[in-house]
Amino acid sequence: MKVREEIFTVKSYECRPDGNIKTACLMQYLQEAAALHAEELGFGVDGLNTINSYWVLSNLRIEINRIPKWNDEITVKTWPSGYNRLIATREFVARDQNDCELFRASSQWMVLDKGSNRPKNLFHLDLSLSKTGLKALSEKLVRLEPQDNYSEVDRISVPYSSIDLNGHVNNTEYVRWGIDALRKAFKFEGNIRSMHATYLSEVFEADELDLLLSYTKNEYFYVLAKRSDGQNNVHVMEIGC
Structure with a gap:
């Protein structure tokens, strides 16, 4: 390893x-x-x-x-x-x-x-990697699916400052937007015990996105980012507090 x-x-x-x-x-x-x-x-x-x-x-x-x-x-x-x-x-x-x-x-x-x-x-590709290896987490990593009963919190136009070396929105920006949406809706302080992010589609400068939130009684928040034109979802995030 x-x-x-x-x-x-x-x-x-x-x-x-x-x-x-x-x-x-x-x-x-x-x-x-x-x-x-x-x-x-x-x-x-x-x-x-x-x-x-x-x-x-x-x-x-x-x-x-x-x-x-x-x-x-x-x-x-x-x-x-x-x-x-x-x-x-x-x-x-x-x-x-x-x-x-x-x-x-x-x-x-x-x-x-x-x-x-x-x-x-x-x-x-010549990656020179082992096909299996030690995992950091005990549970298998699976992809998140969108929840029910989302409420729209914010709409953003992707700024140039969110674009990275690959010419698209950097993965950390979705997390920042999600935390900001929680803050706006629930006065969220930012202390978390877990975070799970699943990326569904690339996003580029000037794209319009809607940010939607859902909350479960087990203290998990869910953030969904979707294109404002309704074409597709681009990011799903689960935050455990």
Whole structure:
């Protein structure tokens, strides 16, 4: 198992007013650790550029033991944990400067062709990965399905600042929008124990999205992002408080 460690220090501008890290910024740590490890293994941005392709996050679940706060030093360990024809999986475990576990996560990724935006067959790529590996979470990672009884909370026009290296909305932006929608609807403080995000469709600058919320009695919030023209859903998120 090939494991990479990345050390991050929580910056003041990554924190909420209570001093805890914003969920979207925490997600950025995972994304950066994954990207750097992929580069090290030879199939990162530079490697995939040679075959006119790029990675996209398809599904992720994170379980939090303690939310990192300002000036915490976070060591993120990450490793690839298997793949099939369309999906490659990657795991994360993070600990603080006292070696106490902060959070762990499992994720699923796809390789898309830049020309067609269609997923590529991973069996046809030279990824040099094991087809199975150790998982960070005990439960199998499955894709979220939209809930019933959503209520519309907000409508956004995707700004240029949300677009990343691949020319589409970065996966962490959906999380930021979801947390902001919860704040708007329920005065949500931001402390969570779990977050599950399933990505359904790419979104680009100036696209119009509706953000809808649903709440269950077991203290789970659900956020659905859909195109304002009603054509399709683009993102589903579950937040456990």
